[in-house]
Amino acid sequence: MSQTTTLRVLFCIGVNQNFFDATPAEAKQVWAAFGVMMKGIDETQGIRVIGNMDDDRLMVGPSTTSPWTTYVLADADTLDSVVAACNLFRTTPVGDGDSKLWKYCKIEARVGRELIIQ
Numbered sequence: 191m192s193q194t195t196t197l198r199v200l201f202c203i204g205v206n207q208n209f210f211d212a213t214p215a216e217a218k219q220v221w222a223a224f225g226v227m228m229k230g231i232d233e234t235q236g237i238r239v240i241g242n243m244d245d246d247r248l249m250v251g252p253s254t255t256s257p258w259t260t261y262v263l264a265d266a267d268t269l270d271s272v273v274a275a276c277n278l279f280r281t282t283p284v285g286d287g288d289s290k291l292w293k294y295c296k297i298e299a300r301v302g303r304e305l306i307i308q
């Protein structure tokens with residue numbers, strides 16, 4: 191039996207009320223920042239994105255708790271890589287102002303291991 195130290199991560203992403211209160215122009219800037227963040231997760235050293243799932247057609251309004259709006263499944267080399275990916279919400283700017291993505295969205299990472307059935 192092979193042992194692995196790879197972490198299996200489910201990034202759970204929610205959209206909060208600030209997004210729904212945003213003007214159309216501001217919401218467009220949030221969407222652009224969201225794309226930058228998603229690309230950033232994929233490019234974070236030690237993170238390998240397996241796939242994602244968006245629940246925006248069945249999840250209406252802000253996601254204050256589980257279920258979340260969208261999910262990213264990935265493998266990570268270290269917990270520090272997971273932290274770096276989550277930190278993108280704190281550092282990704284929205285538009286030209288002082289707002290960062292975490293004003294409009296939130297993230298929670300669930301970390302475990304791949305379930306291998308023998």
